[in-house]
Amino acid sequence: MNNKNIKVIISRFLRILRLGLMTILGIWIAGILLFSFLPVPFSAVMVERQIGAWLSGDFSYVAHSDWVSMDDIAPAMALAVMAAEDQKFPEHWGFDVEAIQSALSHNERNEHRIRGASTLSQQTAKNLFLWDGRSWLRKGLEAGLTAGIEVVWTKRRILTVYLNIVEFGDGVFGVEQAAQHFFHKPASRLTRSEATLLAAVLPNPHQFKVNAPSGYVLRRQQWILRQMSQLGGDDFLQQHGLK
Template identity: 80%
Template sequence: MSKKFKKSLFYRPFIWVKRAVIALLGIWLAGIVFFSFLPVPFSAVMVERQLSAWLSGDFGYVSHSDWVPMSEISSPMALAVMAGEDQKFPEHWGFDVGAIQAALTHNEDEDANVRGASTLSQQTAKNLFLWDGRSWVRKGLEAGLTVGIETVWSKRRILTVYLNIVEFGDGIFGVEEAAQHFFHKPASKLTASQAALLAAVLPNPHTFKVNAPSAYVLRRQQWILRQMSQLGGDNFLQEHKLH
């Protein structure tokens, strides 16, 4: 076997991996650009959930969402997810350093439940482009994509995409689908109480249920309502041009 042929065999897998990485980066870059103004038809997490259901034999499962612009989402809903998930959303550049430090300190306790510190921007990047789960590889990719969307998109756009792809229950993605499924009304008509209840099940809608809220979820709903008031309600959204 010639040295040239051996070298070709050695480098061929590397070349294919390199091409795959470049192609993936190109898809992500195109997605960041195009979704800065186009509706998002589906997210990576939606695809992951659908494939997982099919592979497990659940052919009745359907990942579904209905895109709506921010003008068709009630202001309490926009405020509720920030109150519950990321109160510094209008101010940071994708990462809440204080929350990260607090989470690291909290998680040093082996008996404590693991606490996350993902901002709405990070959650949007993960849900739209990546897969679920915890790994340093995924977190690294998430960080890079977060910088990308924070650079190209406005805060209002990030919030709009987040609200349209976030998971509220099995197969229920986006606030319009959630509003119709749980409250039989469009997202534009959600009340503060209903919005706070939807936000209360995030980011774990498989454990916490909107239609069967536990005592914890109900307490969290009330806490979110108080935070919405303390943030300033609609004035907060108008001040930061988020609705």
């Protein structure tokens, strides 16, 4: 193969790569715009889990969520995930700089106990558009998508999408399915105790179980309840237009 043919192959490859990247970018932009008002039918993490199950031979696994509006979710659930995962959610622009600095400092001292600092906005961007796991590439893409979501969506919309796609257990996605699966009731009727138990298994519902809570999960549930009271309960949601 001569140099001319090699150059032609490289040129075609780069053209295809560029087209592929532009297509993915276009899908992301369209997704951000459309999902600012349309229900989200599925997330990238749901697709990843489903394909992973099929590849492992588990054809009984179904990654599924039932979309509900914020009006059909108990206020305690919205408050619980903020108390547990991102107490500055109504105030930041997608990133909690102080939490990031604290996590970096902690991770330098504890290499085997890595702490994250993802906001609910970042988690929503990752769950909806990207894959699971840790890498600088994914974090970079996540940052760009988070910024886009924060510009286009309201905080109420971000919280609504997050609660509808977040994973609460194997094949259990979204607060409506979680409420039905674990408590046999709709998300609108979740109690504070039930909402905080769901929030307590985040962000690792494969290690921590709602239906078999460990001592750690129960202690975290009580901590979340205290944090909810300190935030101000329903008044906190009302004040920030999240109720």
